[in-house]
Amino acid sequence: MLKVISTYEFEKLIESISEVDSEEIDILDSHGRVLSEDIISNINIPGFRRSAVDGYAVKSSNTYMCSETMPAILSFKENIEIGKKPSLELADMECSYVPTGGMIPEGADSVVMLEDVEFLGDEALINKSVSTLENVVAEDEDIKKGKEVILKGTTINSTHIAILISLGITKVKVKRQIKVGIISTGDELLSIEENIEIPKIKDTNGPFLTFASREDGCISTHYGILKDVEEGILSAVKKALSENDIVFLSGGSSAGNKDFSEKTMLALGELMFHGLAVKPGKPTLMAKCEGNKYIVGLPGHPLACTIIYKFVISKLIDKMYGRRANKIEQTLEFGENYHKARGREEYLTVTIKDGIAYPIHAKSSAMSVMAKCDGIVKIDRDVEGLQKGDKVKVMR
Amino acid sequence: MLKVISTYEFEKLIESISEVDSEEIDILDSHGRVLSEDIISNINIPGFRRSAVDGYAVKSSNTYMCSETMPAILSFKENIEIGKKPSLELADMECSYVPTGGMIPEGADSVVMLEDVEFLGDEALINKSVSTLENVVAEDEDIKKGKEVILKGTTINSTHIAILISLGITKVKVKRQIKVGIISTGDELLSIEENIEIPKIKDTNGPFLTFASREDGCISTHYGILKDVEEGILSAVKKALSENDIVFLSGGSSAGNKDFSEKTMLALGELMFHGLAVKPGKPTLMAKCEGNKYIVGLPGHPLACTIIYKFVISKLIDKMYGRRANKIEQTLEFGENYHKARGREEYLTVTIKDGIAYPIHAKSSAMSVMAKCDGIVKIDRDVEGLQKGDKVKVMR
Incomplete structure (x- = not known):
């Protein structure tokens, strides 16, 4: 008997799974990694x-009521250079040049813009009054000491690196990379190099899972294609499990006579579920093994494999990384009437045209759907379908 | 005099820029690369x-009107295995077992599901009728020979790799990678390793541009930080230009006395513009040099640098790759009233909460805005602001 669960139950099930350990690395090596500490x-x-601005640092009170016809006359003290401390404090009726980003001297409380100042020898004629703090950036205006700047679980991108560097950070704590091993199973599968020979088909799930899990920040190894022979699969999975945190088995996950995934899992760990109540993707199963390791069997059908990996199983990786959600969700108008049978959740592939989401019609095709797919719309199990004009959430 | 252009004029200006050459590489090396041929x-x-399905291949006419009480009785011929050709053609009143994905034998036109068949010795009792082509996937149902599957200019991801492999493709033509050199300029800048020493600040634009251009598929090298000395900058840019397709100069791009970017560009190429009519980001400039090479000066202000790179200058890279647009745009409700002066386009940074876009308020701060920013909203030059409840397009 298959132990079938809903995607909701799947999310509950993985809540208790532990996160992987952290390591400290150089900031310049941290791109794409998951931050494991809050950055304060x-x-x-x-x-x-x-x-x-580029201009003259002054005491604002000295510019009170001044104008082009009645300029304030201040004595010029120095040219403050960017990146250098002013050498002089300003006294009453004094000014110093300060460039954009330059440090305001003690005694000054505002900056008059360059174009509002004229010179008569060493005397600066201020043609426009400024108020207190005008054109001044306070010392804590951008980020205050003690402030939380980037949260734990963030996947570090180019912008985060810039922010971290600005804080003076050189090393950062991140989750170690999760290792994933991928094994494709099926007598009908051909490798990339083999010539197409009908009725065999190319193994596409192996390479897909390898690159998709790399996109999710894992170190991924494709162990190749195995024939549907129980002993061979068992020993291959055992080896992959010893070298990785997660093993993905593609194919062999329904309950037919040649489907060895469940047997393999029962031999190496504890079966968590066998069957996801979602269309497509029912033949998905998962086992927990020693040492916070997991074996996941994914559907052999390429479209089902893609959808289930992206919208269900990748959450396992996110959980082990403690990653903050980074899926993009978009509310769009639905472009057609779509009928669905009640009783099973459905992940409907859609293509987006002019901001409207249309279902992709295809019987049991896979590759052509994958090529057109811009995202999926989840339809709850008790819903019978969607109407043209409905607002739907498209995930990608 | 600055030659200021609008972002619209910028897009026009780069339309004539040539794409880089292509190269043929192994499909497994193509992840993240830009496809330079349509895949047919x-x-x-x-x-x-x-x-x-798993079931029995039959002639549908042989199952006409059959039922559990009145099964059609067919003689069983063989077990067809997945990945193998059937050895027998079906004659009238015959059937063969075929698994999901297995090849339908000649003579059959449909498949009866496993659960609708019982056995009496070698005789198969068919309890349910099937119609022509029922449970049969036609040989060209997924992709037809001659069909365009993936278009030129696509950035190859894990799904595309799966599709390409399914077509029997082992090598693919992609654009060679664009090389980018980054030079940070400014007397006030400190490198990552240097201790913070007021009033100097960390160079964040150099690392940002390095990683951001890598995210966009370039091979990027940060040449480090240069002081604001004209000769030093000129020779460094000359060297970087000889080794790269694009050189990004961060800082030194406004018209102050220490801003050498324009002089450097005039010495090494032809100035295309100096100034973008957008807030933030005015001090942006660009020159065309020999051999389809470009120097781009970006604002020193970190937030301006980030925004201008992501939403303006990255289009230069896209153009040189011939890349199809891959920025994500989302229509959301705007959450506040926001006033803007007429006469200049503005790229307003926003944060998204519960599907509503709120402007990020910050005077001249940068890092804290970058940390909170979920995207930008373009406000046209002649628009005076946005109202709470307006629909806005958020780009990220």
């Missing part, structure tokens, strides 16, 4: 009072 | 008549 700023940013 | 299928997929 140890410093104020910018860290000093900075000018927002 | 040379074969039908699946390529043979395949069973959609």
Whole structure:
């Protein structure tokens, strides 16, 4: 008997799965990795009072009511250079040049823009008044010391690297990379190099799972294609399990006479479920093994394999990384009437045209659907279908 | 005088820029690369008549009107195995077992599901009638020979690799990778390793541009930080230009006395523009050099640099790759009233909460905005602002 669960139950089931360990690495090696600590700023940013413009640092009170016809006349003290501390403090009726990003001298509380100042020898004629703090960036205006800046579970991208560097961080704690082993099974499968020979077909799930799990931040190895022979599969899975955190078995997951996935799992661990109540993707199964390791059997049908990996099984990887959700969800109008039988959740593939989501019609094809698919719409088990004009959530 | 252009004019300007050359590589090396040929299928997929279920291949006419009480009685011929050709053609009143994905024998036109068949010795009792082609996948049902499957300009992902493999493709033509050199300029900049020393700041644009252009499929090298000295910058850019297709200069792009970017560009190529009429990001400039090479000066302000790279300058890379648009755009409700001055286009950073886009308020801060930013909303130059409840397009 298959132990079939819903995708909701799947999500409950993986809640208790432990996260992998962390390691500390150089910030420049952290791109694509999952942060395993909240980043709290140890410093104020910018860290000093900075000018927002090219101009003259002044006491704002000295510019009160001044204008082109009645300029304030201040004595010029120095050219402050960017990246250098001012050498002089400003006294009353004094000013210093400060470039954008330059440090405001002590005594000044505002900056008059370059174009509002004229010179008469060493005297600066200020043609426009400024108010307190005008054109001044406060020392903690960007980031305050003690502030949470990036949260644990974030997948580090180019922007995060810039932020981390600005905080003075050189090393960062991230989750170690999850190792994934992929085994394709099926007497009908051909490798990439083999010539097509009808009625065999190319193994596409093996390479798909390898690259898709790499896209999800794993170190992935494809162990190749195995024939549907029980002993061969068992020893191959055993080896892959010893070298990885997760083993994906593609094919051999329904209950036919040649489907050895369940037997393999029972031999190597504890079966968590056999069957997902979702169309497509019923023949999905999973076992828990020693040492927080997992074997997942995925459907042999390429479209089902793709959808189930992307929208269900990748959540296992996210859970083990403690990753914050990073799937993109978009609410769009549905473009057709679509009928579905009640009683089973459905992941409907859609293509998006001019902001409207249309179902992709295809009987049992796979590759052509995958080529056109812009995302999926989840239809709940008790819903009978969708109407043209309905608002739907498209996930990709 | 700055030669300022709009972002629309920028897009026009890069239309005439040539694409980089192509190369042929192994399919397993193609992940993340840009396809430079349309992929037309040379074969039908699946390529043979395949069973959609586990069951018995029959002539549908032999099952006409049959039922449990009045089964059709067919003689069983063989067990067809998956991946193997049937050895026998079916004659009238015969059937053969065929598994899901197995090849339908000549003579059969449909498959009766396993559960609708009982056995009495060698005689199969068919309890349910089937119609022509029932449970049969036609040989060209998934992909027809001659069909366009994946278009030129597609960035190859895990799904595309699966599709390409299914077509029997082992090598694929892709654009060679664009090489990008990044030079940070500014007397105020500190490298990652240097201790923070006020009023200097960390160079974040250099690492950002390095990783962001890698995310866009380039081979990127950060040449480090240069002081604002004209000769040093000129020779560094010359070297970087000889080794790359594009050189990004961060900082030194406004018109202040220490801004050498324009001088450098005039010495090494032909200035295309100096100034983008968009907030933030005005101090952006670009030159065309010999051999389809480009120098781009980006704003020193980190937030401006990030936004201008992602939403403007990355289009140069897309153009050189001939890449199909892959930015994600989402129509959402705007959550506040937001005032903007007329006369300049604005790229407003927003954060998304519960499907509503809110502007991020921040005077001249950068890092904290970058940390919160979920995307941008373009506001046209002649628009004065946005109202709460407006529908806006969020790009990310």
